[in-house]
Amino acid sequence: MKRSPSTAMWLSLPALLMLAVPFLTLTGITHWHNFHLAWGDGEAIATSTGLGLISLLLIVVSGLPVAWWLSQAQGKARAMVEMLVLIPLLTPPLAMGILLVSAYGPYGPAGSLLARLGIELVNNPAAFVLAQWYGALPYFITAARSAFAAVPVAILEAGRTLGASPWQRFRRLSLPLAAPGLASAVALAWVRAIGEFGIVMIFAYFPQGIPVKLYNNLQNDGVDAVYVLLWLLLLFTLPLPLACFALVRRYARDKPQPRTRSGVI
């Protein structure tokens, strides 16, 4: 089947136009001559990006093994783990926030255990990180698992035949081959963690990251203050996913050969 790029482009137009409309509007309605931060906006940016990076690290470290295992496993255990990832993925953030309050609140089952260790998860940086972690982890696992699943089984089989241990197969074969997909998964997790509002507004109102500050700016100053902070959110949070995508492109350039899905390379 011959695909003409121009046809694809024309077919893309409705979606692209739809995506562009709110942001073209934003460009039009921002008061550029009166562009100034509301009090506390700077702190919100620091909170979102700083704690967001910590969350991202935790998400990747905790999510990668699950994603890899899911891509390799079979049978009942896999089905159960799949469910365990799917359920939080489907739970609306607001409901998730309420569940976190119930579980990790000072009198909750997990919360009272942590309280015995002197840890309290009420409106502090740890609670904020936990909220982002819960918000983005299922997305990361799902995307990273797809990336691992796209690694040809034949390559892993070949590795096994040649005597590579599971760790070596993961480290030397799966990880590099899945790198482009993993980069997208990291980008997705970042976007999801930064944008997290539903969980945060219920579970960790402080420290205030950008989404909560957007809400407060609306309450205190009106929509203009929202536009300003939104621009800054884009400015400060776009570089990471852009870098991830650049990594993917470089990878594609360095490895021009298409990967075969069947047969041996």
Add this chain to the structure above:
Amino acid sequence: MALAVGATYSVSAMATDIRVTYAGSMGKVMDESLGPAFAKENNGNYQGQGQGAYGMARLLASKKITADVFVSITPGPMQILKDAGLIDSAVPVASTSMVIAYSPKGQYAQKFAAASKAGDASWLDVLATPGVKFGRTDPVNDPKGQNIVFTLLLAEKYYSKPGIAEKIMGGVQNPAQTHLEGGLLARLENGQVDAAAGYESEVISAHLPYVALPDEINLSNPAEAKKWYDTVSFAIKDSKGEEKTLHTQPLVYYAAVLKNAPNGEKAGKAFVDFMLSKAGQALYRQNGYAAPKGDALYP
């Protein structure tokens, strides 16, 4: 369907649809009582939307949202619409008072119950007990969050217990206590806080036990405003980072018809009249609200 619509139309040629925006704490009385009752009486559709009163007022003022009627708590949010030229006047439709709700299953429940019965200052001592988890909303953006600060400051004076307000609050915007409305509600209903500041109306709606407070500190009585409530104030930082001194505003719910009402100002007026009617006031009462107090704004 067509038949039903036709029948409805012939019975009442003037079916009235209505879109009401209101202060977030009014969700239950609006969406479950007043709205449906009005819709039934007028064979129309009711649409209700609630949010933090200031945020809602700003969305209306910047015309990002349109509505026939806005119901606010305290005059503050109304002023935003008045400044935007969207309303002429606002009338009181109900009132409420500050109370201290407590978790019925919490370990301090009995102490709060005893304090409630005693009717003295003992509730302050229970709140100040080390380990008691107290919840309130953010005084920076929420009128209720500001009101509990006023209540505690007034209580400190009224009962002559210097320093007790600070001891309870640990700072005006103490992160360990201040949550967003929804977050506080989740914590209170879940028993994750021992006590929380609330409006009597919402606390009754939620079937929670509470400590009722005397008029001198519950902010419900506009008659107390000038000579007593106004003796307390506190400062918070505004959006420019400058200190801004806040004063109390009476806990009265005001309703106004918007000039850009999508269903027409007549429909808006009809809804406000309904809220003030005998039937409307009965519904407010059933939901724990008190009668309107004081005068109209900008008469």
